[in-house]
Amino acid sequence: MSPPLFWVDEVPVAGSEAELSGPEGRHAVTVTRIGVGETILLGDGAGATATCEVLATRGKDTLRARALEYRFVDRPRPIVTLVQALPKSERSELVVELATEAGVDVIVPWQSSRSVARWVGSKADKGVAKWRTAAAAAAKQSRRAWIPEVADLASMTDVRARCAAVLDEGGIVVALHESGTRAFAEHDFRAAPQVLLVVGPEGGLSDEELADLSALGAHTCVLGPQVLRTSTAAAVALGALGVLTDRWDADAERGPN
Structure with a gap:
């Protein structure tokens, strides 16, 4: 150990x-x-x-x-940003813990249209602070050299701007949703400098949000045959990225096996 x-x-x-x-x-x-x-x-x-x-x-x-x-140690490549729709309060910090343990680099809390949780005013500041504390604790537990950055609460306008920036740099934006017709593994993640994952809340991404992301150039994908909870989808996707890219190579940042 x-x-x-x-x-x-x-x-x-x-x-x-x-x-x-x-x-x-x-x-x-x-x-x-x-x-x-x-x-x-x-x-x-x-x-x-x-x-x-x-x-x-x-x-x-x-x-x-x-x-x-x-x-x-440098951050592993590609850099992975998670845009995470706010889950229900009882699962809120679990999302951050699992994604951090799986190696995420940036976490963006997002007030999506179907999020049951609502971070308004001081509640947003407190929510972000809790996520940052959870990220630091999970990084310590998993022996990570990097604590993931947790951004301020994002609106759909903010999410669009982040997606556009990643795509402009030749990165890949993937919205995880059960309506996706393309498998996650079909993308050439290894060649991408950045990957941005969008995960919806318990009710999923709305049709308008999916259309908005698709218009920007995002891909709607499924990870596998099962429908995953919002609290686990990002961690599963990060695990897949570890295998599909060099992020889990011996010289990359990682905790003990």
Whole structure:
């Protein structure tokens, strides 16, 4: 099993020391009960990690460690953005956790026409904050070097703009929907610099949204014979992309098998 990962603002280079304190220090010392001589990973969530030996602990929330090895990994290619329609509240953060564990790079919460959940005013700020916290926790759990970016709440206008930008760069936009007539695996994802996935809410994408996305150049696809929940569709698609591209190659960012 790989060492546990904790977030720091600055990752130490090999041979230098670092102090872990605050909430991350408390998690290491009090919750995980890390002791002197054990090995941990320190990461900044932006590609840099260091394998470290714990030198000392102090109180309930502080430890010092020496970096044994420093590593930086680029994001895997193609970059994958998930435009996720807001699911019901009980499944909201599960979407983020599963997509993060599966390797998503950017998550865009989207207020689609059929979303039961409604993020209005301060509720949008709180919802985005929860998703960002969930992404950081899931990235730590899965030993990811990168914490996915969670964007602000998007409207359909914002989604169109993101789709257009990806397509302009030669990327692929896929709307996952049971009405799709083309299989997901038929696309040449390996050659694409970016992939944008659109996942609808429990009620699915509306006809108007599908028509809007198709007019931009998006493809409507099915992943397989089963109809997937909105909370699991993105994770399944990301798993497929891992096989269909180089994202899961040995040198790419990934957690332990």
